[in-house]
Amino acid sequence: MQDAVLRYLRHRTADREGANDVAQEVVLRLIDLRRCQQIGSVHALAFRIADNLLIDRARQQSRMTDLPDEEIACAAPCAERIVGSRQMVDILSRALRRMPPLRREVIVRRRLNGQSCAAIAADLSLSSAAVEKHIARGLTDLRAALERNGLGLEDLSA
Numbered sequence: 001m002q003d004a005v006l007r008y009l010r011h012r013t014a015d016r017e018g019a020n021d022v023a024q025e026v027v028l029r030l031i032d033l034r035r036c037q038q039i040g041s042v043h044a045l046a047f048r049i050a051d052n053l054l055i056d057r058a059r060q061q062s063r064m065t066d067l068p069d070e071e072i073a074c075a076a077p078c079a080e081r082i083v084g085s086r087q088m089v090d091i092l093s094r095a096l097r098r099m100p101p102l103r104r105e106v107i108v109r110r111r112l113n114g115q116s117c118a119a120i121a122a123d124l125s126l127s128s129a130a131v132e133k134h135i136a137r138g139l140t141d142l143r144a145a146l147e148r149n150g151l152g153l154e155d156l157s158a
Helices: 002-012 016-036 042-066 079-098 101-112 117-124 128-148
Strands: none
Touching (some): 002 016, 002 042, 079 128, 101 128, 117 128
């Protein structure tokens, strides 16, 4: 019986391994059915079971291919991260506005514009040590603002 079902399945599908699996499943189901009920035509039932199992496998495989791959998934950040980032930008913007003008100018030039300490010192007629102190104090102010709002520097990378 299994050989006949296997030939039938191989004729209906190109998947050799799948055909072997379905043929074994057919035999197992026939054995279970024969234990609990009388079967009129074992051959007809075997081919009907084989057809139904092929249909079930095709449905299952189509569901599996319909699922998006992780590589295809959207690379955009999730809504939760967007809201958190906007909240953090708002907190940092308010903290920058509260800073003394010179400290704010130094922080913006160094951290946002990427200017060197020497260039900032030359442009603002300050010593390099003064620029470094403004940067240190400004970063302390920004860190404190984040902590007051329940956020920390580790939240910047999350």
